[in-house]
Amino acid sequence: MPTYDFVNKDDGEMETHFLRISELDKFKEDHPQLKSVISAPNIIGGTGTSGIKIDDGFKEVLAKVGEAHPGTNLSDRYAKRTIKDIKTQSVVDKHRKLQAKGN
DSSP: OOEEEEEETTTOOEEEEEOOHHHHHHHHHHOTTEEEEOOOOOOOOOOSSSOOOOOHHHHHHHHHHHHHSTTSHHHHHHSOOOHHHHHHHHHHHHHHHHHHHHO
């Protein structure tokens, strides 16, 4: 059943009522002290526990952004990387670890 928000004209208190749409007109007639308040509907954007699914077209946009900004999280996650890029990054990571150990 839909929820409807009303404000009491007498004391300004907000009330929420669960009504069928067929009952709404009768409820308004029976309670003239209540004024209906328009609110945003609750919209479900997706289901499941794995998070939001990203559209393939948007993945392409993220890949372009990642390629334009190497070394960022977007680049690591979405950018198309060549084998040379992957091996270069592994060598850089190896030397960073060695430098961190030495200091």
